[in-house]
Amino acid sequence: MIAKTVNQRAWFLVLPVLLIVAMNAVIPLMTVVNYSVQDTFSPGVFFYEGTKWYKEVLTSPRFHGALGRQLTFTAIILAIEIPLGVMIALAMPRSGPWVSVCLVLMAIPLLIPWNVVGAMWNIFALPDIGLLGFGLNYIGFDYNYTQQPLAAWFTVVLMDVWHWTSLVVLLAYAGLSSIPDAYYQAARIDGANRWAVFRHIQLPKMKHVLIIALLLRFMDSFMIYTEPFVLTGGGPGSTTTFLSIDLVKAAIGEFNLGLAAAMSILYFLMTLLICWVFYTVMMREEET
C-alpha cells in the first residue's frame, strides 16, 4: 500500500476562487447583515439592535404595499409574456430567409440598455408629445401615466412586455426548433389536430426551455428597478413603487441604513426561496 502524501499546497490552488467568492458575495452580504442588526447616527458609531429592523420591516404597511405591488406586477407580466412568447414562437417561420429577419427583430428589445428603455417609454407615453400618450388621448382615452395609477401600471406592464417577451420567444423558438420533423409527420398520420400537436408534442418538448424562461422572467421582474424608476419614478404617489425602488428610497433617499439592510436580507431570502420552490417543484415533475 502506498501511503497518501498530505500536500497542503492544494490550498493555494483554491485560494483564488475563495477570494473571488469572498469579495463578491460573502463580505458584501455580511456587511448588509451587519447593518441590519445595528443602528447608527454618525459614521463609526453603531448600536446593536437585534431583530428590531426586521420586526419593523415585517410589520410596516409600506413594505407590505411594495411587496404586494411587486407580486402583482410579476404575476401580470408572467401571465402575459409566457403565453404571448410561446404564441409568437409558434407563429415564426421554421426555415427560409425570414427566420433571421424574425430573430433579429426579436433580439432588438433585448439589446437596448435598460434605462434607455425607461427613457424611451417615458417620452413615448407622454400625453402631450409622446406618440402613444398623444395617440391614446387623441382617440378619446383620458390617459396620463404621471397622474393616474392605472395608466402608470398599464405603461409599466406594456413596457416590460415589449422589453422581455422576446426572451421567452427566443427560448421557446429554440425549443421548437429541436423537435424532429418525424414528430409532426407522425402526428399527421395519427390524425392529430393543431391543438393536439401543441399539447402533446410542442409543449412537452418546450417544457425545459419554458422552465428556464419562467425562472429568468420571475427573477428579473421580481428585481426590476431601472425601467420603472426612469419611467415613473415609482409614482404617481407610491403606486408603482416596487421592492427595489422602495429599497433604494429607504437606503439612499432616507439614509435609513438599518431598515434598508433588513429589507435587503428579506428581499434576498424571498427571491431565493421562491426560486428554490420553483426549481424543486419543476424538477420533481420531471422525474415522475
Next chain:
Amino acid sequence: MASIAIENLAHSYIENPVRDADYALKSINYEWTDGGAYALLGPSGCGKTTLLNVISGLLTPSQGTIQFNNRNVTSLPPEERNIAQVFQFPVIYDTMTVAENLAFPLANRGLDKTEITTRVSQMLETLDLSTKAGKRANKLTADEKQKISLGRGLVRHDVNAILFDEPLTVIDPLMKWELRTQLKEIHQQLRHTMIYVTHDQTEALTFAEKVVVMHEGSVVQVGTPEELFNEPEHTFVGYFIGSPGMNILPVTVDGSHATIDGFPVSINGFYTPSKDARTELGIRPEHISIKATNGTRSPDYNELPVRVKRVSDIGRQIVIAVTLGNHTINLIVPEGTSVPEKHAFITFDTERISIFANDRRLSVASSS
C-alpha cells in the same frame, strides 16, 4: 388494407428539374399487392425514403400517380390516406402513458371509449406490452418505444399499409433480431401491406417476401431474396446483395466463351452482346473454388492463376481476397479449408456465372 400502385412516378426536390440527376426518383412503375411484406433496399441517398414519403403522402410527387386499391390518392394528405408509418427514431408522445399513446390515433378519429379500450388492450397483448400499459412512454427502452410507434398504426384496423423507415437503426443488435421476428409474426397474423425501407440487406431479406432494390433513384430489381441472390438483374444488385458482394469482372464474351484478361472462362449458355456494349462477368464469392499451387504448373482450362492477398476468418467461413492481374476477387470457403499461402488457382462454378452488358443482366442467346 390495400394494394398500392405507382405509375410513372418521379420526384425532384428542385423546383424546375432539368437533368436526370436533379431527380431523387426517376420514373418508377410498380404495384404492391395487398397483404404483402416488401422491403425497399438500397444505399443511403438512393431515393428509398423519398419513395416511402411519397407513398405515405408526406411528399407530393413532381409527376406520376399513386393509387390505393385503384383509387387515386396522389394529392391526398397522409391523414386521409389512412396509412401508418414507423420512423427511424421512435416517435412517442412523452407525456402520455403507453396505453394513451396507443389510444391517441383512435381518439383523434372519434371512436367511442369502450371500443378504444378493447382495441388498446388487444394491441398491448399483441405487442407484449400489457405489463407496461400504465407506464409513461418516455421511460421505456428504444425497442419498446418503436413497438409503440408500430402499435399506433396497427391499432387502426382499417389501415391501408404500414410503412417502416429504417425502424431498427437505434435498436441494440440483440433486440433487432427479436423485434424483426415479432414484426414478422405480426405480419402473418394481421396481413397488413407492409413496406420496409432499409439499407441493411439482412433486415430486408429476413423481413420481406419481395425485395425492391433501388439504385440512384430507380428500381433496379424486384424479387424474392433467392432471385436477388442468384439472378441479379443489375450489377448493382449483385454487388449490393451478399457479403461480400458479387465479383464483377470486365470480360469479353463471344457465344459461350468468355475471356478475362486473356484467360478463358467457359460459361453456360450462349450470349451475343452487341459489340460496343460494356460486358462484365458476375460470380458470387460462394461459387468459386480455390486450389493451392507452387506457382510452376500452368493453369488447366477454366483455372485462373491468382495471388492470395488477404484472408479473413468470419466465423464459420473464411473470406479470401485474391488478385488476378489488377482485379480483386473475393471468395468464401467453409472453415477448415486449407488456404493457399501465395499462389493459387481458382475455378468459377460455370452454372452460376452471370453476364452483364452495360450493367444489365443478359439472358441467354439474346443481344443487348
